Amino acid sequence: MILLFVMGLALVVSALVLLSLALNEGEGHGVTRSLALLQAMTAAPKELTEDLDRPFADRVLQPLQQRALRLGRRLSGADSAERIRRKLEVAGNPAGWTVDRVVGGKVLGAVVGLVVALLFSLMLGAGLPVRLVVVLGGAVAGFFAPSMFLYQKAYDRSAQLQRELPDAIDLLTISVEAGLGFDAAIQQVARNTEGPLADEFARVLREMQIGQGRSMALRGLADRTNVPDVRTFVGAMVQADAFGIPIGQVLRVQSSEIRVKRRQRAEEKAQQVPVKITVPLIFCILPCLFIAVMGPAAISIMDSFR
Structure with missing residues (x-):
């Protein structure tokens, strides 16, 4: 009995040892496999990992x-x-x-x-x-x-260009009559004003600095906008430059004309107000007025007929 007990105990101990060795070997293989996978991912070529590294917008x-x-x-x-x-x-x-x-x-x-x-x-x-x-x-x-x-x-x-053009032409006229050249006067307008017209004048100066002629730079300004007043101003400046007419005199005439046009546009807008106010007057104001005026009379008439 003692011999059988010793042999059974030996068999149990042997089985436990073999089981622990098998578990340790499996765990070692799992850890080894994970480490190998991580090493492969980190050591992969850039051609395989650059798609994962790119941002969502690019992919x-x-x-x-x-x-x-x-x-x-x-x-x-x-x-x-x-x-x-x-x-x-x-x-x-x-x-x-x-x-x-x-x-x-x-x-x-x-x-x-x-x-x-x-x-x-x-x-x-x-x-x-x-x-x-x-x-x-x-x-x-x-x-x-x-x-x-x-x-x-x-x-x-375009609306902002049309509003800024009269003041810009006045500043050009004052600068030219003070003794500055036309290019220097444009630089003064581009430096001392803000808005799309100042940006356009600055672009004209840059185009002239890189070798483009004044007439071509001004025509480019006219092509980049659909404002008739700007096109008229550019046409007058190009003709004055071509025929040798004094710039100050042309600017003075352009300034007076653009002022007259702005006043005429203001008068036109004022004449449009009665026509535009007719629709809200008919559908919004008059019904409320009729209710306020005729409402009490209608209620009195209905009470009388009752």
Whole structure:
């Protein structure tokens, strides 16, 4: 019995030792495998890890924008790039806006507008015809959203150029009559004023400094805007430079004419006020006035008939 007990105890101890060795070997292999995997990831070539190190915008957004750009070029006409470049020039070249970004933004805007319109129609619970109209309208609105933005920017910039032009011409006239040259007078306007007109004059100076002629630089200023007064001023300056007419005299005439035009525009706006106020007068003011005046009389008449 003692011998059997000793043999059984030896067998149990041997089994425990073998089991512990097997567990230690398996754990060692698992740790070794993990360490080898980490070492392989850290020692991998840059060609394999650079895709993971790139930011989300470069990995996802940029390829999406490139696909939208290719699709937008197919949908747009052959002269769309030139037309968009012209719109960007008139709008003052907003920061970050390029021809490719506008073309790609049209496609992305159409997709976003379609999705938003679809969700909105589902929330309203409209029928299929109304849903199709809403979705189509959202896609069209999203497609033309970048163009509308550029149009609004160009309109605001043109209005600001028209407001700043009389003061700028007065400052040019005073500077030239004080003895400065025309280029120095433009530099004074660009330095002492702010706004799109000052930026345009500064660009004219930079173009002349890199070797472009004064007439060409001024014509470029006229091409970058659609304000008639700016075009008239540039045409007068180009003709004065070509025919040798004194700049001070031309500036004096331009200053007086632009003042007259500004006063005429103010009078035109004043004449439009009675016409524009007719609609709110009919639909908003007169009904309230009728209620206040005729209301008590109507109540008295109704009480009398009762």
